[in-house]
Amino acid sequence: MKRTREQLEVFNLSFLDIISCAFGAIVMLILLAKNGEEGDYKDTSELTKLLLGITQSESENEKLTTTLDTLNQQIKDLDAQAQTVTAEKAQLESDIAAAKELQIQLDESASGLQETIEERKRAALNRNTADERDEEVGGIPVDSEYVIFIVDTSGSMKQMWNRVLKQMDNILNNHPKVKGFQVMNDMGRYLAGAKGRWHKDTPRIRSTILAQMQNWSAFSNSSPVEGLQEALKTYAKPRASLSIYILGDEYTGGSYDPVINTLNELNTDRRTGDRIARVHAIGFIPNVTGSNFQTTRQFGTLMREVTRQNRGTFIALPN
Structure with a gap:
Protein backbone atom coordinates (compact mmCIF):
# COMPACT_ATOMS: atom_id res chain seq x y z
CA MET A 1 0.00 0.00 0.00
CA LYS A 2 1.43 3.30 -1.15
CA ARG A 3 2.07 6.02 1.37
CA THR A 4 0.30 9.16 0.52
CA ARG A 5 2.65 12.28 0.55
CA GLU A 6 1.51 15.32 2.38
CA GLN A 7 0.99 18.19 -0.09
CA LEU A 8 3.11 21.25 0.83
CA GLU A 9 1.55 24.71 0.97
CA VAL A 10 4.12 26.66 -0.92
CA PHE A 11 2.40 30.02 -0.77
CA ASN A 12 1.91 30.15 2.94
CA LEU A 13 5.52 31.20 3.87
CA SER A 14 6.37 32.88 0.61
CA PHE A 15 3.47 35.26 0.73
CA LEU A 16 4.46 36.51 4.15
CA ASP A 17 8.00 36.99 3.02
CA ILE A 18 6.84 38.96 0.03
CA ILE A 19 4.60 41.15 2.13
CA SER A 20 7.43 41.84 4.56
CA CYS A 21 9.86 42.68 1.83
CA ALA A 22 7.37 44.94 0.13
CA PHE A 23 6.69 46.82 3.33
CA GLY A 24 10.40 47.20 4.00
CA ALA A 25 10.92 48.45 0.47
CA ILE A 26 8.24 51.08 0.89
CA VAL A 27 9.83 52.28 4.12
CA MET A 28 13.23 52.48 2.46
CA LEU A 29 11.79 54.43 -0.48
CA ILE A 30 10.22 56.94 1.86
CA LEU A 31 13.45 57.39 3.78
CA LEU A 32 15.52 57.66 0.64
CA ALA A 33 13.12 60.12 -0.96
CA LYS A 34 13.28 62.38 2.09
CA ASN A 35 17.04 62.25 2.35
CA GLY A 36 17.31 62.85 -1.40
CA GLU A 37 15.28 66.05 -1.18
CA GLU A 38 17.47 67.38 1.60
CA GLY A 39 20.57 66.32 -0.30
CA ASP A 40 19.38 67.95 -3.51
CA TYR A 41 18.67 71.16 -1.64
CA LYS A 42 22.09 71.18 -0.03
CA ASP A 43 23.86 70.32 -3.32
CA THR A 44 22.04 73.14 -5.18
CA SER A 45 23.20 75.69 -2.62
CA GLU A 46 26.78 74.54 -2.95
CA LEU A 47 26.50 74.49 -6.73
CA THR A 48 25.23 78.07 -6.73
CA THR A 55 31.68 83.64 -12.78
CA GLN A 56 33.81 85.90 -10.60
CA SER A 57 36.94 84.06 -11.68
CA GLU A 58 36.01 84.44 -15.34
CA SER A 59 35.40 88.16 -14.81
CA GLU A 60 38.77 88.56 -13.12
CA ASN A 61 40.37 86.55 -15.91
CA GLU A 62 38.83 88.85 -18.52
CA LYS A 63 40.12 91.89 -16.64
CA LEU A 64 43.59 90.38 -16.41
CA THR A 65 43.49 89.45 -20.10
CA THR A 66 42.50 93.01 -21.01
CA THR A 67 45.27 94.40 -18.81
CA LEU A 68 47.77 92.01 -20.39
CA ASP A 69 46.69 93.03 -23.90
CA THR A 70 47.06 96.69 -22.94
CA LEU A 71 50.54 96.08 -21.57
CA ASN A 72 51.54 94.14 -24.68
CA GLN A 73 50.32 96.99 -26.89
CA GLN A 74 52.24 99.48 -24.78
CA ILE A 75 55.36 97.35 -25.18
CA LYS A 76 54.86 97.29 -28.96
CA ASP A 77 54.39 101.07 -29.00
CA LEU A 78 57.53 101.55 -26.94
CA ASP A 79 59.47 99.26 -29.27
CA ALA A 80 58.26 101.25 -32.28
CA GLN A 81 59.22 104.50 -30.58
CA ALA A 82 62.65 103.08 -29.77
CA GLN A 83 63.16 102.09 -33.40
CA THR A 84 62.08 105.55 -34.54
CA VAL A 85 64.47 107.20 -32.10
CA THR A 86 67.28 104.93 -33.28
CA ALA A 87 66.57 105.77 -36.92
CA GLU A 88 66.40 109.48 -36.13
CA LYS A 89 69.68 109.23 -34.26
CA ALA A 90 71.34 107.50 -37.21
CA GLN A 91 69.94 110.12 -39.61
CA LEU A 92 71.12 112.91 -37.33
CA GLU A 93 74.62 111.43 -37.18
CA SER A 94 74.62 111.13 -40.97
CA ASP A 95 73.45 114.74 -41.30
CA ILE A 96 76.19 115.90 -38.93
CA ALA A 97 78.82 114.02 -40.95
CA ALA A 98 77.47 115.49 -44.18
CA ALA A 99 77.47 118.98 -42.67
CA LYS A 100 81.09 118.54 -41.65
CA GLU A 101 81.96 117.45 -45.19
CA LEU A 102 80.13 120.46 -46.57
CA GLN A 103 81.97 122.74 -44.16
CA ILE A 104 85.30 121.32 -45.31
CA GLN A 105 84.37 121.87 -48.94
CA LEU A 106 83.17 125.39 -48.28
CA ASP A 107 86.32 126.20 -46.34
CA GLU A 108 88.40 125.04 -49.27
CA SER A 109 86.50 127.40 -51.56
CA ALA A 110 86.21 130.32 -49.14
CA SER A 111 89.41 132.01 -50.20
CA GLY A 112 88.43 131.84 -53.86
CA LEU A 113 84.97 133.22 -53.14
CA GLN A 114 86.34 136.10 -51.09
CA GLU A 115 88.77 136.95 -53.83
CA THR A 116 85.95 136.91 -56.37
CA ILE A 117 83.93 139.35 -54.26
CA GLU A 118 86.88 141.70 -53.89
CA GLU A 119 87.62 141.57 -57.60
CA ARG A 120 84.01 142.38 -58.46
CA LYS A 121 83.99 145.28 -56.04
CA ARG A 122 87.10 146.69 -57.65
CA ALA A 123 85.66 146.07 -61.10
CA ALA A 124 82.47 147.91 -60.16
CA LEU A 125 84.43 150.90 -58.85
CA ASN A 126 86.60 151.09 -61.94
CA ARG A 127 83.96 150.21 -64.54
CA ASN A 128 83.79 153.74 -65.93
CA THR A 129 87.56 154.11 -66.28
CA ALA A 130 88.71 150.63 -67.30
CA ASP A 131 88.98 149.97 -71.02
CA GLU A 132 89.87 146.28 -70.67
CA ARG A 133 88.72 143.55 -68.31
CA ASP A 134 91.10 141.74 -65.99
CA GLU A 135 93.09 138.78 -67.24
CA GLU A 136 92.05 136.87 -64.12
CA VAL A 137 88.91 137.12 -61.98
CA GLY A 138 88.51 135.28 -58.69
CA GLY A 139 91.47 133.05 -59.50
CA ILE A 140 89.94 132.03 -62.85
CA PRO A 141 91.94 133.04 -65.94
CA VAL A 142 89.70 134.87 -68.41
CA ASP A 143 92.07 135.10 -71.35
CA SER A 144 90.30 132.64 -73.68
CA GLU A 145 88.64 133.69 -76.92
CA TYR A 146 86.17 130.80 -76.99
CA VAL A 147 84.00 129.55 -74.14
CA ILE A 148 82.02 126.33 -73.80
CA PHE A 149 79.43 125.84 -71.06
CA ILE A 150 78.61 122.29 -69.95
CA VAL A 151 75.49 122.54 -67.80
CA ASP A 152 73.85 119.88 -65.66
CA THR A 153 70.14 119.92 -66.63
CA SER A 154 68.91 117.52 -63.94
CA GLY A 155 65.99 118.29 -61.68
CA SER A 156 68.14 119.30 -58.73
CA MET A 157 69.82 122.01 -60.84
CA LYS A 158 66.47 123.36 -61.99
CA GLN A 159 65.88 124.53 -58.42
CA MET A 160 68.90 126.83 -58.82
CA TRP A 161 68.44 127.62 -62.50
CA ASN A 162 68.32 131.41 -62.21
CA ARG A 163 71.64 131.36 -60.37
CA VAL A 164 73.11 129.18 -63.13
CA LEU A 165 72.03 131.60 -65.87
CA LYS A 166 73.37 134.54 -63.89
CA GLN A 167 76.75 132.85 -63.50
CA MET A 168 76.93 132.16 -67.23
CA ASP A 169 76.21 135.80 -67.97
CA ASN A 170 78.85 136.88 -65.43
CA ILE A 171 81.45 134.56 -66.95
CA LEU A 172 80.95 136.00 -70.42
CA ASN A 173 81.05 139.53 -68.98
CA ASN A 174 84.33 138.83 -67.20
CA HIS A 175 86.10 137.52 -70.28
CA PRO A 176 87.73 139.80 -72.84
CA LYS A 177 86.05 140.01 -76.21
CA VAL A 178 84.75 136.50 -76.74
CA LYS A 179 84.77 135.44 -80.37
CA GLY A 180 82.32 132.63 -79.79
CA PHE A 181 80.65 130.46 -77.19
CA GLN A 182 78.73 127.19 -77.10
CA VAL A 183 76.25 125.59 -74.69
CA MET A 184 75.61 121.90 -74.13
CA ASN A 185 74.31 119.84 -71.26
CA ASP A 186 76.25 117.29 -69.24
CA MET A 187 75.22 114.54 -71.68
CA GLY A 188 76.81 116.41 -74.59
CA ARG A 189 73.50 117.55 -76.12
CA TYR A 190 73.62 121.00 -77.67
CA LEU A 191 71.15 123.70 -76.74
CA GLN A 212 66.14 129.43 -74.52
CA MET A 213 67.79 127.91 -71.47
CA GLN A 214 64.88 128.95 -69.26
CA ASN A 215 62.80 126.08 -70.66
CA TRP A 216 65.64 123.66 -71.44
CA SER A 217 64.74 120.19 -70.14
CA ALA A 218 67.22 117.84 -71.82
CA PHE A 219 67.78 114.46 -70.18
CA SER A 220 70.63 114.39 -67.67
CA ASN A 221 72.35 111.67 -65.67
CA SER A 222 74.06 114.21 -63.38
CA SER A 223 77.53 113.39 -64.69
CA PRO A 224 79.53 115.96 -66.71
CA VAL A 225 81.81 113.33 -68.22
CA GLU A 226 79.90 112.81 -71.49
CA GLY A 227 79.58 116.55 -72.10
CA LEU A 228 83.25 117.16 -71.40
CA GLN A 229 84.26 114.39 -73.78
CA GLU A 230 82.03 115.82 -76.52
CA ALA A 231 83.43 119.32 -76.02
CA LEU A 232 87.06 118.18 -76.17
CA LYS A 233 86.57 115.87 -79.15
CA THR A 234 84.76 118.54 -81.16
CA TYR A 235 86.44 121.82 -80.16
CA ALA A 236 89.84 121.08 -78.56
CA LYS A 237 92.29 121.99 -81.35
CA PRO A 238 96.01 122.69 -80.90
CA ARG A 239 96.75 126.35 -80.18
CA ALA A 240 93.05 126.98 -79.55
CA SER A 241 92.23 129.70 -77.02
CA LEU A 242 89.48 127.72 -75.31
CA SER A 243 87.95 127.61 -71.83
CA ILE A 244 85.40 125.04 -70.75
CA TYR A 245 83.11 125.76 -67.79
CA ILE A 246 81.32 122.89 -66.07
CA LEU A 247 78.28 123.98 -64.06
CA GLY A 248 76.73 121.29 -61.89
CA ASP A 249 75.95 119.93 -58.46
CA GLU A 250 76.32 116.15 -58.64
CA TYR A 251 78.44 113.33 -60.00
CA THR A 252 76.67 109.96 -60.14
CA GLY A 253 79.43 108.02 -61.87
CA GLY A 254 81.89 105.53 -60.44
CA SER A 255 85.68 105.64 -60.28
CA TYR A 256 87.46 108.94 -60.92
CA ASP A 257 90.74 107.74 -62.43
CA PRO A 258 89.41 106.35 -65.76
CA VAL A 259 87.48 109.59 -66.30
CA ILE A 260 90.45 111.83 -65.53
CA ASN A 261 92.82 109.77 -67.69
CA THR A 262 90.45 109.86 -70.68
CA LEU A 263 89.90 113.61 -70.38
CA ASN A 264 93.59 114.34 -70.06
CA GLU A 265 94.26 112.32 -73.20
CA LEU A 266 91.62 114.23 -75.16
CA ASN A 267 92.88 117.58 -73.87
CA THR A 268 96.58 117.08 -74.60
CA ASP A 269 98.48 118.41 -77.62
CA ARG A 270 100.37 115.32 -78.75
CA ARG A 271 103.20 117.34 -80.22
CA THR A 272 103.95 119.51 -77.22
CA GLY A 273 102.29 117.60 -74.37
CA ASP A 274 100.54 120.80 -73.25
CA ARG A 275 96.91 121.06 -72.27
CA ILE A 276 94.74 122.49 -75.05
CA ALA A 277 91.76 123.89 -73.17
CA ARG A 278 91.37 125.29 -69.69
CA VAL A 279 88.73 123.37 -67.75
CA HIS A 280 86.96 125.28 -64.97
CA ALA A 281 84.09 124.13 -62.78
CA ILE A 282 81.50 125.86 -60.64
CA GLY A 283 79.71 123.70 -58.10
CA PHE A 284 76.26 124.74 -56.95
CA ILE A 285 75.90 123.26 -53.48
CA PRO A 286 72.23 122.44 -52.78
CA ASN A 287 70.64 122.22 -49.36
CA VAL A 288 70.89 118.45 -49.01
CA THR A 289 71.90 116.13 -46.18
CA GLY A 290 72.46 112.45 -45.60
CA SER A 291 72.94 110.14 -48.55
CA ASN A 292 71.89 112.84 -51.04
CA PHE A 293 75.02 114.78 -50.19
CA GLN A 294 77.26 111.93 -51.36
CA THR A 295 76.87 112.73 -55.08
CA THR A 296 77.48 116.43 -54.38
CA ARG A 297 80.69 115.59 -52.55
CA GLN A 298 81.74 113.32 -55.44
CA PHE A 299 81.20 116.18 -57.90
CA GLY A 300 83.49 118.44 -55.88
CA THR A 301 86.16 115.75 -55.58
CA LEU A 302 86.17 115.01 -59.31
CA MET A 303 86.05 118.63 -60.42
CA ARG A 304 88.89 119.70 -58.15
CA GLU A 305 91.15 117.09 -59.73
CA VAL A 306 89.95 117.71 -63.31
CA THR A 307 90.50 121.46 -63.04
CA ARG A 308 93.84 121.04 -61.29
CA GLN A 309 95.18 118.85 -64.08
CA ASN A 310 93.75 121.02 -66.87
CA ARG A 311 94.91 124.53 -65.90
CA GLY A 312 91.56 125.45 -64.43
CA THR A 313 89.87 126.46 -61.19
CA PHE A 314 87.04 124.93 -59.18
CA ILE A 315 84.73 127.15 -57.11
CA ALA A 316 81.87 125.88 -54.92
CA LEU A 317 78.92 128.23 -54.47
CA PRO A 318 76.70 127.46 -51.46
CA ASN A 319 72.97 127.86 -51.86
Missing part, protein backbone atom coordinates in the same frame (compact mmCIF):
# COMPACT_ATOMS: atom_id res chain seq x y z
CA LYS A 49 28.22 79.12 -4.71
CA LEU A 50 30.53 77.30 -7.08
CA LEU A 51 28.91 78.89 -10.13
CA LEU A 52 29.19 82.33 -8.55
CA GLY A 53 32.86 81.69 -7.85
CA ILE A 54 33.44 80.55 -11.42
CA ALA A 192 70.55 124.88 -80.30
CA GLY A 193 71.82 121.83 -82.19
CA ALA A 194 74.83 123.74 -83.54
CA LYS A 195 77.52 121.09 -83.20
CA GLY A 196 80.95 122.22 -84.39
CA ARG A 197 79.93 125.88 -84.66
CA TRP A 198 80.08 128.90 -82.37
CA HIS A 199 77.52 131.46 -81.25
CA LYS A 200 78.78 135.01 -81.59
CA ASP A 201 78.86 136.82 -78.27
CA THR A 202 76.57 139.72 -79.08
CA PRO A 203 73.99 141.10 -76.64
CA ARG A 204 71.12 139.85 -78.80
CA ILE A 205 72.49 136.31 -79.28
CA ARG A 206 73.49 136.00 -75.64
CA SER A 207 70.04 137.13 -74.52
CA THR A 208 68.42 134.65 -76.93
CA ILE A 209 70.54 131.74 -75.69
CA LEU A 210 69.85 132.50 -72.03
CA ALA A 211 66.13 132.82 -72.79
